[in-house]
Amino acid sequence: MGLDAAHAIGSLAKLALRAKRQADKAARSDAEADGAASYGSFCAWLDWVLSSEGVDQAAAFCFNLYEDGGGRWSLELVGTRRFSAAGSDWACEELFATRRHPFAIAHDGPWQEVLALARDLIARYLETGAHRDVLKAKAAVALGFVDGDLDILYQREQSGGDQAKAAAADVNGERFTRIRKEPRQVTLYQLWPDHAYRAFETREEGGWQALRFDGEPVADWLPIELVPSAHHAEEGKPVGDVFPVWPGAVVVGERCYRLIGPYLGDSAQVLPAAWGSEAAYVLNVTRVIDCLDEERSKLKRFPSTGRVMRIEEYAFDKALVEDEVIFKIPEEAPAHPYVTDKLKAVIERNGIRGFKFVPVWKG
Numbered sequence: 001m002g003l004d005a006a007h008a009i010g011s012l013a014k015l016a017l018r019a020k021r022q023a024d025k026a027a028r029s030d031a032e033a034d035g036a037a038s039y040g041s042f043c044a045w046l047d048w049v050l051s052s053e054g055v056d057q058a059a060a061f062c063f064n065l066y067e068d069g070g071g072r073w074s075l076e077l078v079g080t081r082r083f084s085a086a087g088s089d090w091a092c093e094e095l096f097a098t099r100r101h102p103f104a105i106a107h108d109g110p111w112q113e114v115l116a117l118a119r120d121l122i123a124r125y126l127e128t129g130a131h132r133d134v135l136k137a138k139a140a141v142a143l144g145f146v147d148g149d150l151d152i153l154y155q156r157e158q159s160g161g162d163q164a165k166a167a168a169a170d171v172n173g174e175r176f177t178r179i180r181k182e183p184r185q186v187t188l189y190q191l192w193p194d195h196a197y198r199a200f201e202t203r204e205e206g207g208w209q210a211l212r213f214d215g216e217p218v219a220d221w222l223p224i225e226l227v228p229s230a231h232h233a234e235e236g237k238p239v240g241d242v243f244p245v246w247p248g249a250v251v252v253g254e255r256c257y258r259l260i261g262p263y264l265g266d267s268a269q270v271l272p273a274a275w276g277s278e279a280a281y282v283l284n285v286t287r288v289i290d291c292l293d294e295e296r297s298k299l300k301r302f303p304s305t306g307r308v309m310r311i312e313e314y315a316f317d318k319a320l321v322e323d324e325v326i327f328k329i330p331e332e333a334p335a336h337p338y339v340t341d342k343l344k345a346v347i348e349r350n351g352i353r354g355f356k357f358v359p360v361w362k363g
Helices: 003-030 039-050 113-126 131-138 207-211 254-264 341-350
Strands: 061-071 072-080 094-097 105-107 140-145 150-156 175-178 187-192 201-203 224-228 251-254 266-277 279-286 296-303 308-313 355-362
Touching: 039 105, 039 113, 061 113, 061 254, 061 341, 105 113, 105 140, 113 131, 113 150, 113 175, 113 224, 131 150, 207 224, 251 254, 254 266, 254 279, 254 341
Parallel strands: 061 140, 224 266
Antiparallel strands: 061 072, 072 094, 072 105, 140 150, 150 175, 187 355, 201 224, 251 279, 266 279, 296 308
16 A cells, blocks of 8 residues: 555544544434434535545545444445446445444434435535535545445546536435446455454353354353453453454454344354453354355365365355355364454444454455
């Protein structure tokens, strides 16, 4: 990454944080009755973001929508390195993003209503926003869910000087160009603890053995108490939002569970734990999918039984994993779980500390 791009990202992050604070303040005072985002709070957020000195380096803009669960949604602004009306890959070539400081939308309706709400906010800003010229100076302005199709709300002419054509959506959402996204690329990661943060132990000696999960639900669970590891290598390390004890178990604090819990569904059994006076949660991943493509994987087997000893190179059946969030595979059920970009994006967007994502496959 060049110095200019790094400077742009730093400047944008600072201004986006200020924008979020101002938008939160505005939202408390003028939010609409149904809890959805008001145009005033949206303007406060976007005005500050677009006033960043690094924004002018973008070739185009894309507003990404995420579902956070519980009737809450996030809208981020991404500046891209290029634009192409022929496809949607350009939206993935990010120069900067407000991922850690998104605009919050509260709405209990279906995703189609949230998309229409966001489309209306952006269309109004393109007409009346204080920094609308910053948006219109670029090749295009698009909107879409991170895993869905893109709606081109505004696109400049490829020729003809300063003339531009506005494909801004009206209230009924009828005036825009939709680009169908290409088949989504799936990346799988093993979910590891980040060893820059403090490891934990169970207060009861040998209590860690209760965390030796194998992909099956636990019938009789006794809540465990956690304590920071007393090992000399852990001294001085900060405590994160994740409390690593054993590789096959994911142990998290209250904040982390509140943020990722809505995405887990029935993929994990949630078991109670504690750290001092604080609640903690043990996530026993019980979704086990037989999705390893053994013919395309590189496997080391036990000579006597032919059972998989270790996996040296991974290959998966994309159709079986592309809609997943977190899971295990039968060949490695006691080991680290696997996650997709869906959970990775939630963790990174919310600044959750203590996870490390080890990429194992892309397809």
